[in-house]
Amino acid sequence: MKTSVLLFLSTVLIAPYSAADSTHHWGYQGKRGPAHWGRLDKSFATCQSGLNQSPINIKQGFDTELPALSWNKPIQTKSIINNGHTIQLNVEPGSILTWQGETYELKQFHFHTPSENQIDGKSFPLEMHLVHANEQGKLAVVAVMFEQGHVNQQLQQLWGDLPKADEQQALSHTIAWQSLLPAEWDYFYFNGSLTTPPCTEGVRWFVIKSPVKVDPQQVAKFAKVLPTGTNNRPVQAINARQVLK
Numbered sequence: 375m376k377t378s379v380l381l382f383l384s385t386v387l388i389a390p391y392s393a394a395d396s397t398h399h400w401g402y403q404g405k406r407g408p409a410h411w412g413r414l415d416k417s418f419a420t421c422q423s424g425l426n427q428s429p430i431n432i433k434q435g436f437d438t439e440l441p442a443l444s445w446n447k448p449i450q451t452k453s454i455i456n457n458g459h460t461i462q463l464n465v466e467p468g469s470i471l472t473w474q475g476e477t478y479e480l481k482q483f484h485f486h487t488p489s490e491n492q493i494d495g496k497s498f499p500l501e502m503h504l505v506h507a508n509e510q511g512k513l514a515v516v517a518v519m520f521e522q523g524h525v526n527q528q529l530q531q532l533w534g535d536l537p538k539a540d541e542q543q544a545l546s547h548t549i550a551w552q553s554l555l556p557a558e559w560d561y562f563y564f565n566g567s568l569t570t571p572p573c574t575e576g577v578r579w580f581v582i583k584s585p586v587k588v589d590p591q592q593v594a595k596f597a598k599v600l601p602t603g604t605n606n607r608p609v610q611a612i613n614a615r616q617v618l619k
């Protein structure tokens with residue numbers, strides 16, 4: 375588990391530079407689409423056999439006292455990458471999320487259109503995933519939904535120039551990534567997986583309930599640099615899992 379997660383993280387970071395490697399052998403449509411991921415590569419088997427897969431449709435949550443999310447300090451974004459599956463922002467090290475006594479460092483964040491998770495069957499035009507890992511390689515993903523509205527100024531700064539597939543760019547404007555979060559951080563919590571191959575399970579998911587705004591033209595600009603215009607895995611069965619809120 376630890377090895378595969380670390381492999382995943384390094385794949386995510388290295389993928390943009392080698393168009394021919396196996397990370398490009400999957401996609402979002404046709405024979406390489408989500409319905410086939412589990413059979414494309416032995417290492418992707420969990421995509422098909424896993425019982426705790428992400429994303430999900432969050433229908434109702436079990437009321438409980440969840441601890442507040444908190445990060446240590448504002449940290450700047452560093453570079454922007456189009457890895458052929460999404461637009462990913464890398465950040466300067468040092469963003470530490472503390473949750474129930476565990477600490478997770480933010481590694482990168484990226485986007486999906488339309489949203490992958492749904493809330494009460496509702497899909498959103500855009501979803502942001504903040505991918506964190508602790509020292510053992512366990513992952514924690516914080517998801518933020520974007521609903522249609524005014525221009526999102528923070529995104530506007532980050533997405534001034536979106537790289538084409540397999541390109542990395544320095545950012546013309548860096549921002550403190552926390553400025554992309556909504557004012558309220560109440561969240562749904564559940565156990566899930568990576569939403570891309572190898573679909574590794576054991577990922578802590580935090581879906582923030584309050585959405586932020588995005589202008590449809592901003593979403594369209596993002597969709598335009600994706601190979602097939604969308605990059606959302608369909609919702610997966612909840613099975614025995616419980617969503618906490």
Ligand SMILES: [Zn+2]
Binds near residue numbers: 484485569
């Ligand atoms: Zn994601």
